[in-house]
Amino acid sequence: MQAPFEYVVVEKSDEEIAEDRRIFSGLAVAVRALSEASLRTTIDHDEATVIRHEIEAITDRLRRSQIEGSYGVTMTSDGVVLGYGNAVVGVRNPIAPPLVIKTEPDGRTSAEFELNALYEGPPGCVHGGVVALVLDQVLGESPAAGGTPGMTGTLTLRYGQPTALGKCSAAAWIERREGVKTIVKGWLRNADGEITVEAEGIFILPRWAREELARSGNQPPRFE
């Protein structure tokens, strides 16, 4: 199987990239707050309709100049992949909380974050699928942090109890390795520190990625 994508290289200096990140992650912060406010608002219908049209006009202005397709295929001329679009950690992605995941060289990962009304499933609780979304990323960064990068092969989640919306934390660690497989375990805790969901993932480096790595002298792309 072939890599399902080709990188698009952006020709910008480090300073330009840093300033881009600052400006557009700030824009994403504003859009996240707007998303949450638009879900919970009870303003009158006339005002809501006026606001809808204002938002549509802003969208048109943003679209006057935009990248082709999605963000993740963007790489700097230095070979740094700009992971700003990632649905969990992407600083430019308004649907991402976004998580800031700490990693250790032994593969341990952890994150503290808040899940608001946008992430709801059962009334007042985090959507079970959002738990899976977050844990896929927290577990998924573990193999790479520990030196054996891989893509999710299987992911199993055991839901012990509902997780109330609000402050949460997650962590993962490498349990063991079996050939090309890295087996990772992790959990999600609620604001009271109780483990509400446990997860296990098997991560495998697909053949196309191993071939790509071999071509680049086993240097995986750096992500930022």
Next chain:
Amino acid sequence: MQAPFEYVVVEKSDEEIAEDRRIFSGLAVAVRALSEASLRTTIDHDEATVIRHEIEAITDRLRRSQIEGSYGVTMTSDGVVLGYGNAVVGVRNPIAPPLVIKTEPDGRTSAEFELNALYEGPPGCVHGGVVALVLDQVLGESPAAGGTPGMTGTLTLRYGQPTALGKCSAAAWIERREGVKTIVKGWLRNADGEITVEAEGIFILPRWAREELARSGNQPPRFE
């Protein structure tokens, strides 16, 4: 264990509720487009900053009147739960694609939908966690459709290959029942109709929900 929430009852007529839905789901459509545009835009920094401030001002106007907390705890005086806030199917939730899930009385569920740049994980591909998010909902609606509602106990995902961003479809069905457990299987297909991810879920009605049902004469709340 107690139900982790209490419903908030809104006193509105059916017509008012329908009009609310029309207006505010329209607002969510606009915010979804804005989110995608804000991720992909390459407009200059001055214009992006002006737009950020405009969005913040709109957010302030939306917040002048809003519900307490999250949406899922809202119920009409007729006992209909307004699931508009759900992270996968909520028509008022800007982070939801949102999925429209068809259900059959035998528990079969299916949905066709599009996942754009907001749902990216690996470059050009659907985030593995987004796949889990979507499948948790598609599988999760199966037990209720088949007459044995439950919350996710375990969810297992097997990723066969990356799923390209774009058109996707998902389906689920009840595999078997074991006491209070309903075992559900399902899949995600890419635009070419290939199964990229398979899933299995075990859904269990928690004790607090069984007690709540018994109190209400075994009438589960209706969702809309």
